[in-house]
Structure formats: structure tokens, C-alpha cells
Amino acid sequence: MKIAVCIKRTPDSESRFRIAASGAAIDETGLKFDIDDFAGYAVEAALQINEKSGGGETVVYALGPDNVQEPLRKAMSMGADRAVQLKADTVPVDGIAVARALAAELKTGGYDLILFGKHAFDTSAGVVGTAVAELLGLPCVTAASQLDVANGKGTARRELEGAAELVEFPLPAVVTIDEGVARPRYPSLKGIMAAKKKPLESKPAQLGPVRVTVAKAELPPERPAGRIIGEGVTAVPELVRLLQTEAKVL
Amino acid sequence: MLDFYNIDSVLSEEERAVRDSVRSFVDGSVLPVIGEAYVQGRFPRELIPEMGELGVFGANLPEEYGCAGLNNVAYGLIMQELERGDSGVRSFASVQGALAMYPIYAFGSEEQKQKYLPKMAKGEIIGCFGLTEPDYGSNPSGMITMAREQGDGTWILNGAKMWITNGSTADIAVVWAKTNGDTSDKSIRGFIVPKGTKGFTSKDQKGKLSLRASDTSELVFQDVHLPKDAMLPKSGGLKSPLMCLTQARYGISWGAIGAAMACFEEALDYAQHRVMFDKVIAGFQIQQVRLADMLSEIVKAQLLSLQLGRLKDAGTMTPQQVSLAKRNNVNMATDIAREARRLLGANGILAEYSAMRHMANLESVYTYEGTHDVHSLILGQAVTGMNAFK
Numbered sequence: 001m002k003i004a005v006c007i008k009r010t011p012d013s014e015s016r017f018r019i020a021a022s023g024a025a026i027d028e029t030g031l032k033f034d035i036d037d038f039a040g041y042a043v044e045a046a047l048q049i050n051e052k053s054g055g056g057e058t059v060v061y062a063l064g065p066d067n068v069q070e071p072l073r074k075a076m077s078m079g080a081d082r083a084v085q086l087k088a089d090t091v092p093v094d095g096i097a098v099a100r101a102l103a104a105e106l107k108t109g110g111y112d113l114i115l116f117g118k119h120a121f122d123t124s125a126g127v128v129g130t131a132v133a134e135l136l137g138l139p140c141v142t143a144a145s146q147l148d149v150a151n152g153k154g155t156a157r158r159e160l161e162g163a164a165e166l167v168e169f170p171l172p173a174v175v176t177i178d179e180g181v182a183r184p185r186y187p188s189l190k191g192i193m194a195a196k197k198k199p200l201e202s203k204p205a206q207l208g209p210v211r212v213t214v215a216k217a218e219l220p221p222e223r224p225a226g227r228i229i230g231e232g233v234t235a236v237p238e239l240v241r242l243l244q245t246e247a248k249v250l
Numbered sequence: 251m252l253d254f255y256n257i258d259s260v261l262s263e264e265e266r267a268v269r270d271s272v273r274s275f276v277d278g279s280v281l282p283v284i285g286e287a288y289v290q291g292r293f294p295r296e297l298i299p300e301m302g303e304l305g306v307f308g309a310n311l312p313e314e315y316g317c318a319g320l321n322n323v324a325y326g327l328i329m330q331e332l333e334r335g336d337s338g339v340r341s342f343a344s345v346q347g348a349l350a351m352y353p354i355y356a357f358g359s360e361e362q363k364q365k366y367l368p369k370m371a372k373g374e375i376i377g378c379f380g381l382t383e384p385d386y387g388s389n390p391s392g393m394i395t396m397a398r399e400q401g402d403g404t405w406i407l408n409g410a411k412m413w414i415t416n417g418s419t420a421d422i423a424v425v426w427a428k429t430n431g432d433t434s435d436k437s438i439r440g441f442i443v444p445k446g447t448k449g450f451t452s453k454d455q456k457g458k459l460s461l462r463a464s465d466t467s468e469l470v471f472q473d474v475h476l477p478k479d480a481m482l483p484k485s486g487g488l489k490s491p492l493m494c495l496t497q498a499r500y501g502i503s504w505g506a507i508g509a510a511m512a513c514f515e516e517a518l519d520y521a522q523h524r525v526m527f528d529k530v531i532a533g534f535q536i537q538q539v540r541l542a543d544m545l546s547e548i549v550k551a552q553l554l555s556l557q558l559g560r561l562k563d564a565g566t567m568t569p570q571q572v573s574l575a576k577r578n579n580v581n582m583a584t585d586i587a588r589e590a591r592r593l594l595g596a597n598g599i600l601a602e603y604s605a606m607r608h609m610a611n612l613e614s615v616y617t618y619e620g621t622h623d624v625h626s627l628i629l630g631q632a633v634t635g636m637n638a639f640k
Contacts, residue, residue: 034270070263070267073263073267074267077267077271183278186271186272186274186275186278186304187267187271188271188303188304188305188318189268189271189272189304189305189306189309189318189320189324189328190305190313190318192264192267192268192271192318193264193313193318193319193320196264
């Protein structure tokens with residue numbers, strides 16, 4: 001099966017973030033970047049599908065400047081066969097523009113399956129995967145927590161609030177991946193060495209017009225300090241009173 | 251993770267990728283189980299297949315024997331990350347790679363290499379290294395274990411080895427013995443002794459208060475009959491096991507940094523959350539001095555080991571340089587672990603935190619692979635030209 005996985009490079013979610021001097025982005029100094037978590041699940045899902053079928057090709061794509069080559073190589077060290085960088089000076093926040101560039105590239109790839117993370121940690125937009133499906137005229141399943149393919153058909157499980165659904169779809173298709181598929185493997189040390197020899201192609205991204213930009217970025221307000229109103233049972237009446245009158249949650 | 255001097259910027263992408271992959275493994279698979287394994291006094295064997303799949307065993311040996319063929323800086327970073335988990339886990343990998351696989355690679359026949367190395371790289375065959383004896387620790391040249399060649403070229407081995415990491419877990423022991431009645435250390439040769447060979451027994455050493463998540467055993471050889479091809483043909487004299495120790499000590503010098511980093515990170519995090527006298531203790535000068543001292547020593551050790559690794563990759567590293575790094579880095583790590591434990595107050599004695607586990611472990615690391623004192627004498631001899639061992 002020929003599978004494309006589109007990944008994004010995002011900062012470690014446990015970093016301490018600062019706003020950059022521009023006031024419209026985070027300051028990337030000292031941050032550690034990696035394949036976005038959900039995209040990591042998508043890479044793992046693709047590798048497992050091709051391992052199970054005993055063949056096929058897994059190709060990873062990322063759009064952005066040369067720093068996206070490191071996560072692309074990581075995906076290859078996990079087992080992807082080759083990688084394509086769609087080169088752009090920055091990654092636009094306009095998901096439609098990114099989708100357009102990816103779709104232009106993926107259209108002629110002959111892929112049976114195109115996978116994305118369900119959304120990326122840094123923007124939480126979740127636009128690119130669905131927009132690529134639309135631009136390519138393919139069926140789209142979002143937030144799949146399980147994915148299987150057989151006989152030209154795909155099945156996916158989607159977690160709902162208090163329930164789950166199993167959906168079927170014809171291939172080729174676009175699927176965005178939620179956690180729940182197997183935990184992404186650690187790149188083996190041999191895999192890391194092998195990845196150096198795998199092809200990484202770089203070509204300009206056909207972005208087209210970028211219509212959405214970030215005007216301003218700000219950190220969440222600092223939480224006020226907590227306060228201890230007493231200890232044990234004797235503190236309960238005061239706690240209830242404050243929850244009613246001050247916090248107004250009771 | 252602590253990188254105050256942006257050392258990442260002088261590591262290659264591949265070195266960082268190796269480090270990050272092992273780091274994820276330690277975070278995801280070692281840290282969740284190690285505290286309990288330590289208290290139970292057992293090596294977490296369940297980690298072996300995953301470590302084999304990851305490729306940490308003998309990772310700096312060539313690909314043709316199923317190894318990853320990494321450079322020595324990447325290998326050092328692996329040891330750092332493993333020991334960030336636990337010295338026992340790093341010891342397991344050190345012994346497997348530097349003390350069991352390395353002698354087979356360096357002194358073994360092509361048949362021995364093909365037979366053992368690919369399976370050892372995968373963790374399917376576990377090895378140990380038998381050099382130290384009950385009465386010969388710092389002075390291995392005095393060993394009394396003896397192998398005698400028989401008329402048909404086979405060997406009979408007699409003797410005992412002690413403090414052997416992986417001793418009871420191992421499928422094969424690489425045993426160092428004098429040969430044919432010659433009591434000089436020039437007669438020392440290496441032998442591969444498979445578990446289950448008649449006359450070979452191993453016994454877990456009980457009552458350890460350090461390296462509790464590690465198998466430390468005594469090996470006994472009583473008229474053990476070994477085939478002709480059990481001997482490592484290119485081994486010769488005490489120099490051979492000492493070459494193995496240089497490999498292992500190199501890894502230890504990196505490993506100790508990992509233990510120190512774990513203690514520092516834990517102490518810093520604790521200091522930033524623990525409130526006493528109405529403010530977090532990180533705001534008190536006395537804890538800031540502690541943290542500043544820890545930070546300085548770790549950064550110095552990181553730079554030291556990186557340069558040592560570059561020298562090793564260039565083929566110019568000397569055993570004395572390894573002695574300096576092992577001595578310095580393990581010593582700084584023992585100090586940092588103790589200070590971290592103290593910063594954590596009463597919580598510092600719990601297995602839930604790592605500081606006291608590292609502190610107790612590092613006492614073994616301080617003592618094994620050339621004690622701190624022995625490395626002092628090696629360095630003393632290197633600069634004065636005078637031998638103070640005797």
C-alpha cells in the first residue's frame with residue numbers, strides 16, 4: 001500500500017513558552033522541537049499497515065524551512081521509506097494555504113492513503129487534513145483512533161463522547177489520526193543510521209495566497225495564588241460559603 | 251533536559267537523534283518501573299527485548315555484526331541516558347556491550363564473532379565479564395583462576411569470580427584466567443563459558459544496599475571442561491581485559507552525568523514547588539548555592555566527556571584520559587546525588603524520588619571499574635612517571 005503521512009514540526013508541549021519580540025508568535029529560542037504528537041501516531045499507523053501487508057511504501061511530507069528535515073529524518077529512522085520537504089520560509093498559520101501546497105504535491109503521488117495528525121499541538125486548528133481531502137476530492141475520516149485497511153476498503157474507529165463509531169470508506173482516502181493507535185515506536189539506533197541513506201527530496205511549496213495571519217499572541221493570564229482557609233471538617237462551612245458567594249460555583 | 255552550555259549545538263543531528271530516542275525509551279519504559287524494581291532488588295529483565303530492539307547493546311560496534319555502528323559520542327550519550335534512569339540499567343548495557351561483546355569483537359575469531367555478536371546485539375544472548383576475584387579486585391594481575399590446556403587442545407578451568415554484573419542472568423561468561431600453570435599476568439587469556447557448562451555455577455550476591463536493580467553474582471568454576479574454540483584467540487596478557495575496562499570506563503564517565511542530571515532536575519523541580527516559610531525553597535539562597543554548584547559540575551563533566559568522545563572517535567584517546575573522566579564524573583555525581591537528596595528533605599529518602607537511589611548506586615560506580623583511588627594513582631603515575639601502586 002502506498003501511504004503518505006504529512007507531519008508537522010512543533011515544540012515540546014511541556015516547554016515554558018515566551019512571546020517573541022514581534023508579539024505575534026512564540027519565541028523559539030531554546031525550545032525543543034519534534035514531530036507533532038498526533039502526526040507521530042499517524043507515522044506509526046502507516047508503518048504498521050505496511051508491515052502487516054508486508055510491502056508498500058511510506059512517504060513522509062512536511063512543509064516549512066530546512067528545520068523540518070530533522071523530523072522528516074526522524075520519521076525515516078522510525079521506518080518511513082523516503083521524505084519530501086515542501087520548502088517555504090515559514091509555515092503559514094493559514095491551513096488552507098498549507099493544504100493547497102500539499103494537495104498539489106500529493107495529487108500525482110498515486111497514494112492509497114494520506115494520513116495526518118488530527119490536529120497539531122501548536123495551532124489546534126485541524127484544518128489541513130480535511131482541506132487536502134476536499135481539494136483532492138477524496139473521502140475524509142477525522143480523528144481515527146484505530147485504522148485498518150483490507151480489499152481496497154478502510155475501516156476506522158472514532159471515539160465520541162461516551163460512545164464510539166466504526167466507519168467504512170473506499171480507498172484512496174484521507175484519514176486524520178487520534179491517539180489510540182499504537183504508541184509511536186522509538187527510532188532504533190540502526191534506523192537512525194539507515195535514515196541518513198534514505199532519500200529526502202526538497203522542492204518549493206506552491207502555497208498560493210496566505211489569507212490568515214496571527215495578529216497577536218499572548219500567554220494565558222497568571223493564575224492567582226491559592227489560599228488556605230482552614231483544615232479538616234471545621235473548614236467546610238467556610239469553604240461552602242466561599243464557593244457560593246465568591247467563586248459562585250455552588 | 252539540562253544543557254546550560256548549548257552542547258546540543260556541537261552534537262551532530264544523528265548524535266542528538268540517538269540521544270533523544272534513548273531518552274524517550276528511558277522516560278517511557280525505565281522510569282515508570284525502576285523505583286519498584288530497585289526496592290524489590292531485581293533487575294527489570296522485561297526491558298531487555300526493548301533495549302535490544304532499540305539497539306543499545308554494543309551500539310558502537312560495526313553493522314556487519316548486527317550492531318548500530320555509531321560513533322563514540324553517540325555511544326556515550328546512550329550511556330548517559332540509560333544512567334539517567336538507573337546505574338543498574340546502564341551497568342547491564344555497559345557489561346553487555348563493552349565487557350562481553352567488545353572482547354569477542356576485539357579478540358575473538360570470525361566464527362565466534364558471527365556466532366555471538368548479532369544475537370548479543372539483539373539481547374537474545376546476555377553476557378557477563380569475569381575478571382575480579384574475591385581476593386583480587388584492584389590488583390587483577392594477582393588472579394588465581396587457571397585454565398590448563400589438555401593434550402587434545404581442550405581446556406580445564408578452575409577458579410572463582412566475584413562482583414560479576416549480569417552473572418546469574420548471563421547466557422555466556424567471558425572469563426579471564428591465567429593459563430597452563432604460568433602465574434605471570436602475561437599468561438592471561440579470555441574464555442567464553444556458556445551457562446550450563448558442567449562445573450560452572452553462579453550465585454546471586456545477597457544483601458546489596460546499592461545497585462539493587464542489577465544482578466551481581468559470584469561465579470565458580472570447578473573442573474569446567476571447555477572446547478578448543480572457547481578461548482578468544484587474539485587475547486593475550488592482562489592488557490586484553492584492561493582494554494575492555496577502558497571501553498566500559500569510557501561509558502561510565504558519560505553514564506555518571508546522566509545520574510547527576512536526573513538528580514539535578516529532580517532537585518530543581520522540587521525546589522520550585524516545595525513551600526517552606528511561605529515561599530518556594532528555590533527562593534532561598536542556601537538552595538540556590540546547592541543548585542549552582544550542581545549545575546557547574548554537570549556542565550564541566552558534559553564538556554569533559556564530549557571532548558573525550560571526540561578524542562576516542564579520532565583514535566587518540568588514552569586510558570589515562572579515561573581514568574580522569576571516570577574519576578571526576580563519578581565523584582561529582584556522587585556528590586550531586588547526596589546534595590539533591592538533602593535538598594529534598596525527608597522526601598529525599600523515598601523510593602518515589604530518584605536521588606537516594608542514585609546516591610546509593612553511585613557508591614558502587616565509584617568503587618567498580620577502577621576505584622576512585624586507583625584512578626588517582628593512574629593519573630599520579632601519568633604526570634610524575636612514578637608508580638605508587640606498590
